[in-house]
Amino acid sequence: MRQNTMPKKLPADLNERIEVLIAEDPDGISTDELHALLAGVVSRRTLQRRLAELVGAKKISTYGAGPGLRYRQPSVAAGDLHETGSAFDAPGTDARLKVSAEGEEIRRQVRQAREQRTPVSYRQSFLEQYTPNLTAYLPEPLRVQLHQLGRPAAAELDAAPAGTFARDILNRLLIDLSWASSQLEGNTYSRLDTERLIEYGQAAEGKGALETQMILNHKAAIEYLVRDTEHAGVNRETIIALHAFLSDGLMPNPAACGRLRARPVEIGGSVYLPIAMPQRIEELFGVVVEMAAEIRDPFEQSFFLMVHLPYLQPFEDVNKRVSRLAANIPLIKHNLSPLSFIDVAGADYIEGLLGVYELNRVELLRDIFVRAYERSCQQYVAVRQQLVPPDAVRLRYRHQLTTLIATIVRSGARAEPATIRALIPDAVAIEDRERFIALVREEFQSLHPGNAIRFGLRPLEFAAWRERSSGADSH
Structure with a gap:
């Protein structure tokens, strides 16, 4: 039947x-x-x-x-290595980089012709194999060494508010990190060009508008991390805010600025293919950020972000830049020397990332991270030691100082002693008030369009105040 x-x-x-x-x-x-x-x-x-x-x-x-x-896949977007092409097209390697035996093995593999390397997709197991505070990409002896390098000798920083070290060297950090990070993306601004742009707003002759925008975006993102340490942290909001700052004016689709990607991307020069499905990107982005937030050691946390943000490629573009600035969040929070990426060779950096993308191996990128941090420490620990010790009153009332200066500018008033005295917040102790007034006047004497952002002032607000003040002086 x-x-x-x-x-x-x-x-x-x-x-x-x-x-x-x-x-x-x-x-x-x-x-x-x-x-x-x-x-x-x-x-x-x-x-x-x-x-x-x-x-x-x-x-x-x-x-x-x-x-x-x-x-x-439809409408495949250009990947996040496209700005520098393959590792072989990037700026030369750093002869001073000490590469471990494991790092050399990775180099040999990723330097093979593309057709000789095995195509791979995103492996969730790479992330799942990591357990915060049990797994360590940076062995304990190395973390101890990095802490010794990055911790300034100044005792007052032990109890100082988060971000104090970075604020002390902010002018130097803005130039170094904006220039070095942009250079890793193929930007041709020199360090001197970058300094002129950041300090005086002078765009370099012969440079494209996109290169200028990239530098200015870095400046805005770094100021956000250093100035807003109370809110900026290893969390979803901060990482997305970094993308919004860094991608401003640079995305083919402006709506993709500050948003997780909703379409596939390819990685130029690599056989790695990131996840394409938006819901999986959303889910894994949350997991990566949550895992990073659980990591207690600031250096391990920093390196974890440098590994897993680019590997996931959560944004249509600018992922590497986001990861480099995100790697600075724990260092800024713990008053350690920031990581500027000065002297990092583009080819080294890309090969380190290819090791992560295609082999899920971190040793070469770790070698680059350690070398980069050593160079940063040589710069910034020495720079801070040359600075005048921080003023105790300035440190104690930095928030009140910033608020009062912004209030005077926005109200159109002149920075005269009587005006300042009338606006002194109750939080300023009586015995500190004369010094507080002097500090406000010092800040106004050095205030200009390039540093007005420190007080949350937009360029147009500052320009309007200066024009009114100049007009008042002429009568």
Whole structure:
């Protein structure tokens, strides 16, 4: 007797499985290849119907025709290595970089021709293998060494508010980090050009507007981290804010600024293909940030962010820049020397990232991180030792000082002793008030468009106040 058989129930996530399989092959995949991968799951006719539906919904695209028809991801965005191309096109390596045996092994593998390297997609297991405060990318002896390097000798910083060290050297940090980080993206501004742009607002001749914008974006993002240490931290809001600052005016789609990506990306010069599905990006971004926030050691936390933010590629572009500034958050919070990336060679840095992307190995990037931090410490610990010891009254009332200066500017008043005295907050002790007034007057004497941002003042606000003050002086 012939028995009736029920049709096999299709998986609820069949379309998602198809998209994932297509995303894993950047060169496209045929119907036959897909059907082989989904053997026993779906019939060929049903697969063809689902593929047609996905093409119609613009979830996937096709190229070729007839037997040569292949499916691939639609509207693939340029990846986050595209700005410097492959590692072989980037600025030369640093001969002074001490590369470990493991780092040399990674170098040999990522320097092979692209066609000799095995294509890989995002491996969630790489993230899952890490347990905050149990796993360590930086061995304990190395972390001890980095703490000794990055901790200033100044005793007053032990009890100082978070961000004090970075604020003390902010002018130097703005120039160094903006220049070095931009240079790693192929920016051709010199350090002197960068200094003129940041200090005086003078764009370098012969440079493109995008290069100028990239430098200014770094400046704004660094000031945000250093000035707003109470709110800036290893959290979702700060990482997304960094992307908003760093990508401002540089994204082909302005709506992608400060947003997690909703479309696929490729990595130029690499065989690594990041996750394409927006919901998975959203989920894993949350996991990465939460795991990073749990890490207690600031150096391990810093390096974790340098590894896993670029690996996930949560944004359409500017991921590497976000990770470099995010790596500074724990260092700023703990009053350690910041990481400026001065003297980091582009080829070294990209090869270190390729080791993470394609091999899930961190040793080469770790070698680069340690070398970069040693160079930063040589700069900033020495710089701070040359500074005049911080004024106790300035340190105690830095918030009140900033607020009062902004209030005077926005009200259009003149910075005269009587005006300042009338606006002194009650929080300023009587015995500190004369010194507080003197500090306010000192700040106004050195106030200019380049540093008005320190007080939360926009350029137009400062310009309007200066014009009114000049007009008052002329009468």
